[in-house]
Amino acid sequence: MDKQTITIYDVAREANVSMATVSRVVNGNPNVKPATRQRVLKVIEELDYRPNAVARGLASKKTTTVGVIIPDVSNIFFASLARGIDDVATMYKYNIILANSDESGQKEVQVLNNLLAKQVDGLIYMGHTLSDDVRAKFSRSKTPVVLAGTIDPDEQVGSVNIDYKEASRFVVDKLVKDGNEKVAFISGSMDYSINRDYRLEGYKAALKENHLPYDESLIFATDYSYKAGESLWAKLTAIGATAAYVVDDELAVGVLNGMLDHGMSVPEDFQIITSNNTILTEMVRPKLTSISQPLYDMGAVAMRLLTKMMNKEEIEEKTILLPYDMIERNSTN
Incomplete structure (x- = not known):
């Protein structure tokens, strides 16, 4: 029998039961005698029958x-x-x-x-x-x-x-309280509401609480990629940033390696907090501090x-x- 054409009818005939019984077995309905269930399952296995999800959907x-x-x-x-x-x-x-x-x-x-x-x-x-x-x-x-x-x-x-806004405020506040007056905010596009209206607003709130001015030169909207992060080290050091909150782990690893490759020490010269706590945060050295999202x-x-x-x-x-x-x-x- 061609595998493609095996239907519920074939299973019913081979097992000598009604199509309704086969349907009940396939759908896990408990109202089938154990012996009958075993017989139907054996035939399903022998014929390699797969219920047609589309047909089931039409019904x-x-x-x-x-x-x-x-x-x-x-x-x-x-x-x-x-x-x-x-x-x-x-x-x-x-x-x-x-x-x-x-x-x-x-x-x-x-x-x-x-x-x-x-x-x-x-x-x-x-x-x-x-x-x-x-x-x-x-x-x-x-x-x-x-x-x-x-x-x-x-x-x-x-x-x-x-709560992306509150998480952002929380970690930037930590970086400021650790003695960083120039904390960079590194994110993907500001066209994304999650960055513009939530994370950036949390960043601004932390600065305000700590009586620090908002400086647009510390804001970097770039690609969510390792290469984009790696290329930022020169700009970050040029503006005197000593820490960064990065909204993506791959981006954060790029920032970290860019710093290390150019003779900077992390966290001694530059501190980094990232935001997704994926496996990447533990694969790099030093390991990255991160917001932990479930x-x-x-x-x-x-x-x-x-x-x-x-x-x-x-x-x-x-x-x-x-x-x-x-x-x-x-x-x-």
């Missing part, structure tokens, strides 16, 4: 599939979130379609259209920002959406994050929130802030 008007849009699949921050999403999706028997948007606004819309065309039951969106085009697509599609590690300033879309939990909670939305359960709070911490290592005093 139930659900595809049991969730689309996950990720801006950079190679970035450990997003990969850690995706693990939490995937584990909870598996628990609730949802399949994941992972789509990489390459940090491109145009590709985000294209990827979103592709996922909606596949009739996904829900979407988890991880991007650095929520563009007007993407927001418009969300509201038109009526498909439940949750943001993970992404901010919606208007709080119209469900989201799971930490990345796996953020993904898991986002997926659980989405399951509630897809099943139209009651939701108490759709803007969720999880606790964060700071892990002190060797890039600060």
Whole structure:
């Protein structure tokens, strides 16, 4: 028998049971006699039968599939979130379609259209920002959406994050209290709301609390990449910065190595605090002090929130802030 054409009917005939019984076995329904269940499972294995998710979706008007849009699949921050999403999706028997948007606004819309065309039951969106085009697509599609590690300033879309503004204020305050009057702020694009309206605002709040002036020459908006961080050392030393808060770990490793390669000592000459506490922070020497975000939990909670939305359960709070911490290592005093 051709593997492609094996249907629930074939399994039922071979096992000498009704199609309803096969369906109950496949879906884990307890109302099947143990002996019958074993017989059906044996036939399923022998025939290598795989339930057709699309056909099942047509019957139930659900595809049991969730689309996950990720801006950079190679970035450990997003990969850690995706693990939490995937584990909870598996628990609730949802399949994941992972789509990489390459940090491109145009590709985000294209990827979103592709996922909606596949009739996904829900979407988890991880991007650095929520563009007007993407927001418009969300509201038109009526498909439940949750943001993970992404901010919606208007709080119209469900989201799971930490309090980025407060975390930023907290670590910059630490750097200032350690004796650094010129603390650089190194982030990705200021077009991203998470950087401009949250992290930078926290940075400004810490300076204000410590009666320090805000100096725009200490603000660096660059790419989220190792190379971008590595090339900053000359500018940082030229303006007399003695510390930096960096919003991405790969960027922070670039800053660290740029300093070390040009004869600077960390933390003696320059202190660094990064923000995602991915494995990179422990792979470098000196190890990097970092804000600790519960990345796996953020993904898991986002997926659980989405399951509630897809099943139209009651939701108490759709803007969720999880606790964060700071892990002190060797890039600060």
